[in-house]
Amino acid sequence: MTKSGKETRSIPNYSEALTLLHVLRVPWNVIKHSILVASFAKRIVESLKNDNSIDENLVFAGALLHDVGRTKSHGADHGIIGRKILLSLGFPDRLARVCETHTIFSVEDEETSNMLGIPVGEYLPKTLEEKIIAYSDKRIHGERILSSVEERYEYWFKRFGEQKVLVKGLKICKEIEKELAVLAGQKKQLFVGKVRWA
Numbered sequence: 001m002t003k004s005g006k007e008t009r010s011i012p013n014y015s016e017a018l019t020l021l022h023v024l025r026v027p028w029n030v031i032k033h034s035i036l037v038a039s040f041a042k043r044i045v046e047s048l049k050n051d052n053s054i055d056e057n058l059v060f061a062g063a064l065l066h067d068v069g070r071t072k073s074h075g076a077d078h079g080i081i082g083r084k085i086l087l088s089l090g091f092p093d094r095l096a097r098v099c100e101t102h103t104i105f106s107v108e109d110e111e112t113s114n115m116l117g118i119p120v121g122e123y124l125p126k127t128l129e130e131k132i133i134a135y136s137d138k139r140i141h142g143e144r145i146l147s148s149v150e151e152r153y154e155y156w157f158k159r160f161g162e163q164k165v166l167v168k169g170l171k172i173c174k175e176i177e178k179e180l181a182v183l184a185g186q187k188k189q190l191f192v193g194k195v196r197w198a
């Protein structure tokens with residue numbers, strides 16, 4: 001969707017999405033993070049091969065592009081900004097939404113809204129593709145692969161305190177983990193070990 005509201009592009013493939021990261025001048029450390037997120041997401045997708053309903057291309061493109069909003073802000077609003085960027089470039093909203101929903105923010109009151117600098121609303125992953133990307137992102141801190149999502153949230157709890165929005169984010173993340181594990185046939189190896197580059 002562009003400013004005129006037109007959807008003029010389809011979901012990019014992996015190399016097109018990589019090129020777009022460079023064209024949009026996404027910082028190199030964010031690109032490396034995004035490649036790792038895509039790599040982790042790939043492992044999950046591979047484990048869910050029996051689920052033909054997954055749009056693999058959407059997962060990989062979304063994983064690579066989820067942080068494009070960081071070209072303008074490193075704050076909590078980078079998800080909303082990223083969605084606007086992709087829509088303005090004419091991409092479908094099912095790709096743009098990934099930027100907004102990977103934050104796993106449920107902003108329920110004005111206090112949280114003012115703290116994060118984003119409007120009250122639910123920025124939560126709903127589709128399987130959105131869930132895979134949001135979960136993978138929480139397992140990659142910068143360029144470091146974490147052994148659990150708890151590790152990620154513990155870092156935030158120490159930095160920002162046990163804010164309601166973070167406690168809820170961790171709860172949702174654990175629910176996503178459970179859902180993915182069930183879909184993957186409880187393959188525990190899915191959630192541990194090293195991640196290879198895509």
Ligand SMILES: [Fe+2]
Binds near residue numbers: 067102
């Ligand atoms: Fe992000």
